[in-house]
Amino acid sequence: MTLEQDQIYGITAMLLFCLGLHGVVTRPDALRKIIALNIMGTGVFLFLVSIAKRNAGEFADPVPHAMVLTGIVVAVSASAFGLGLARRLGSPDVEEKDDPPS
Amino acid sequence: MSAAVFFDLLLAVTLVAVAWRVLHAPGTFEAVVVFITLGLLMAIAWARLSAPDIALAEAAVGAGLTGVLLLDTLRALHPGAGDKEPVVRHHPSWAASVAAAVLAGVLVLALLGIPRDAPGLTERVVEELPRSGVSQPVTAVLLNFRSYDTWLELGVLLIAVVAVLSLRAGTGLTGVPPGGAGAPLLWLVRLLVPMVVLVGGYLLWLGKSAAGGAFQAGVLLGAAGVLLWLAGQRPVPREWQWRLLLALGFAAFLGIGGVLMAGGRLLFEYPPELAGTLILLIETGAAVSIGATMAALFIGLHFRTGEISTGGADDT
Amino acid sequence: MIAAASVLFCVAGAVFFLAGTVGLLRLPDTFCRLHALTKADNLGLGFIVLGLALDSGSWAVSGKLLLIWLLALLAGTSACYLIANSVLAKREGGGG
Numbered sequence: 001m002t003l004e005q006d007q008i009y010g011i012t013a014m015l016l017f018c019l020g021l022h023g024v025v026t027r028p029d030a031l032r033k034i035i036a037l038n039i040m041g042t043g044v045f046l047f048l049v050s051i052a053k054r055n056a057g058e059f060a061d062p063v064p065h066a067m068v069l070t071g072i073v074v075a076v077s078a079s080a081f082g083l084g085l086a087r088r089l090g091s092p093d094v095e096e097k098d099d100p101p102s
Numbered sequence: 103m104s105a106a107v108f109f110d111l112l113l114a115v116t117l118v119a120v121a122w123r124v125l126h127a128p129g130t131f132e133a134v135v136v137f138i139t140l141g142l143l144m145a146i147a148w149a150r151l152s153a154p155d156i157a158l159a160e161a162a163v164g165a166g167l168t169g170v171l172l173l174d175t176l177r178a179l180h181p182g183a184g185d186k187e188p189v190v191r192h193h194p195s196w197a198a199s200v201a202a203a204v205l206a207g208v209l210v211l212a213l214l215g216i217p218r219d220a221p222g223l224t225e226r227v228v229e230e231l232p233r234s235g236v237s238q239p240v241t242a243v244l245l246n247f248r249s250y251d252t253w254l255e256l257g258v259l260l261i262a263v264v265a266v267l268s269l270r271a272g273t274g275l276t277g278v279p280p281g282g283a284g285a286p287l288l289w290l291v292r293l294l295v296p297m298v299v300l301v302g303g304y305l306l307w308l309g310k311s312a313a314g315g316a317f318q319a320g321v322l323l324g325a326a327g328v329l330l331w332l333a334g335q336r337p338v339p340r341e342w343q344w345r346l347l348l349a350l351g352f353a354a355f356l357g358i359g360g361v362l363m364a365g366g367r368l369l370f371e372y373p374p375e376l377a378g379t380l381i382l383l384i385e386t387g388a389a390v391s392i393g394a395t396m397a398a399l400f401i402g403l404h405f406r407t408g409e410i411s412t413g414g415a416d417d418t
Numbered sequence: 419m420i421a422a423a424s425v426l427f428c429v430a431g432a433v434f435f436l437a438g439t440v441g442l443l444r445l446p447d448t449f450c451r452l453h454a455l456t457k458a459d460n461l462g463l464g465f466i467v468l469g470l471a472l473d474s475g476s477w478a479v480s481g482k483l484l485l486i487w488l489l490a491l492l493a494g495t496s497a498c499y500l501i502a503n504s505v506l507a508k509r510e511g512g513g514g
Contacts, residue, residue: 005110012114014209016121022202023125026194031130035137039121053151060152061222062239068156069317070255076163077262080399083175084269290496
């Protein structure tokens with residue numbers, strides 16, 4: 001079975017996505033969840049760009065590239081907010097914190 | 103098998119292996135450090151996929167800023183991380199692992215069934231590129247054809263900064279930065295920050311014709327802001343200046359769109375002869391805002407909630 | 419001829435990076451590891467830059483590559499100093 005370059009990266013993207021999803025679902029620690037979420041995002045971006053690379057002539061399809069560029073910056077902002085929440089809640093095991101902050 | 107295919111396969115396997123290590127590392131410090139490595143490897147993957155713009159952004163933001171944010175939060179939550187961190191064995195349930203594997207299989211099969219001949223939107227972009235005011239297709243898409251999305255993205259960044267700042271009980275962004283890392287860091291920062299600003303401006307200008315543009319310039323400026331902060335200098339001295347910088351991108355976009363609408367055009371319908379100039383104006387505002395946002399996200403996270411830092415200018 | 423030299427330099431650079439990575443993984447102490455990393459990476463990057471500059475055939479590109487190498491040296495050295503300082507401070511704080 002011969003794979004094109006974009007298919008190689010597309011398969012990698014799917015694997016990254018599933019690894020990240022598994023991490024988000026199974027890890028109780030907020031920080032590890034955010035890391036896993038970032039890896040899921042990376043998988044999605046890799047998928048978009050590998051789609052853009054199919055039959056690329058002089059340059060690859062720029063619309064998914066623009067989407068991914070936007071997505072990377074938004075993902076950082078979302079991660080930053082998630083980390084702020086994690087710090088505010090103060091404890092890595094989010095579900096074990098049962099008293100509200102005063 | 104050609105060398106290029108071999109390299110791509112090697113890189114793909116490495117990416118999956120490193121991601122596995124990130125998710126299954128025993129200590130969170132190790133996970134964060136390997137995550138930064140994953141970001142840098144992704145930058146190579148982007149370069150292989152003819153996406154130099156994304157490679158630039160990923161190296162600066164995906165590996166750099168996210169890693170810094172994670173390390174900083176890790177240190178705040180677990181002060182002893184990296185040295186005496188207790189190794190917690192993580193045993194996910196079999197059901198979760200099997201489900202993830204099945205999902206992976208399904209997705210890979212779906213991926214291999216995607217038609218190989220779909221042209222995508224490349225032709226449409228190439229048709230309209232001469233009228234767009236720039237000659238680099240990604241910049242044209244970002245700032246002309248899909249400028250509405252970029253404008254709203256700047257809005258999302260603004261919301262994120264507001265959200266991060268609302269989590270803090272302390273002063274705004276002009277509290278006293280931590281210092282104490284010594285003279286070498288200060289000298290490094292004095293050498294690097296002017297160069298970073300220069301390279302940022304160059305990337306901004308370059309976006310018209312090659313890989314570059316507002317995002318890459320903005321994240322570089324954000325990195326410069328974070329470096330300044332870590333060296334004990336305030337990147338922006340007054341609170342109102344912070345707010346101005348943060349809002350500038352969104353406001354510039356909105357202002358230009360409003361002027362265009364007042365002139366009888368649709369929102370963001372640039373007149374073709376002015377398109378290049380308008381794009382440059384918007385990009386400058388956007389780069390400044392993105393830089394301020396990245397730095398503000400880091401600085402805003404840095405103070406622990408409940409810690410009110412006194413000293414330094416607190417006026418608005 | 420120049421292409422062969424370029425490949426040779428790049429391979430030499432890769433060898434140095436490999437040596438640095440082996441040092442990172444196998445040496446016992448943070449200070450030893452920093453030593454191995456900075457030496458190997460400075461030389462490794464230098465050789466790769468040399469190889470790429472030969473391959474590019476343009477003075478402008480070579481100048482930019484040289485600048486990249488100098489900046490990487492600067493960043494690497496400063497990071498090495500900061501890490502070493504922080505490890506030393508932790509050691510003295512914990513042991514003293």
